[in-house]
Amino acid sequence: MSPQPARRTHLTPISTLAPRLGVTTRGLRYYETLGLISSEKIAAGARGLDAASVERLTLIVGLRAIGVSVEHIRRALDHQRMRRSPEAVRAQLQQALDEKRALIAALQALIDLSPGEPTTQARALARLDLEAAASASPSKVRDSV
Numbered sequence: 844m845s846p847q848p849a850r851r852t853h854l855t856p857i858s859t860l861a862p863r864l865g866v867t868t869r870g871l872r873y874y875e876t877l878g879l880i881s882s883e884k885i886a887a888g889a890r891g892l893d894a895a896s897v898e899r900l901t902l903i904v905g906l907r908a909i910g911v912s913v914e915h916i917r918r919a920l921d922h923q924r925m926r927r928s929p930e931a932v933r934a935q936l937q938q939a940l941d942e943k944r945a946l947i948a949a950l951q952a953l954i955d956l957s958p959g960e961p962t963t964q965a966r967a968l969a970r971l972d973l974e975a976a977a978s979a980s981p982s983k984v985r986d987s988v
Contacts, residue, residue, distance in 0.1 A: 854883055854891030864904045871900065877913060879903055879920060906936075915939035 861868045872890075874880050880900050882890035892900060899920070906916050919935045 854885050854893055855897055856885060856889055856891045857882060858889065860892065860897065860900065864901065865908075866904055874900065874903055877917070879913075879917060910943055911936065911939050 857868050857871050861871055864871075871880070875882055875890075880892065880896050880903070882892050882896065885891040903916055903920075906919075907913070915935065915938070919932050919939075
């Protein structure tokens with residue numbers, strides 16, 4: 844008797860997932876090219892994701908919707924993939940959130956300036972650049988000096 848072929852788990856087509864998650868199929872394929880998700884061929888020209896990949900994709904789409912960068916998502920998922928603690932993943936996401944809050948605060952300060960004062964606006968833009976550099980990694984700050 845020949846061995847039975849391995850039973851494939853249920854795969855959800857990307858074309859079904861995209862509208863459910865509010866993104867395009869092209870966007871989902873982009874995440875795949877970045878290595879954030881992986882799919883399997885299910886038919887000619889069609890690809891599908893297993894349940895774990897669907898869960899991962901749902902997280903990615905949700906984080907992108909609130910403005911978390913793809914790079915921060917990648918780092919957080921790498922922490923998770925390497926079996927790092929949930930606290931380490933949370934810290935990575937908290938860092939991304941803190942960077943967004945600092946940018947929002949700096950932009951709000953710029954908006955609050957009177958439009959007739961270009962010198963003050965120039966100073967605010969310079970401050971924004973300094974705040975962005977301060978939140979960058981040490982190597983980025985070193986390279987920009």
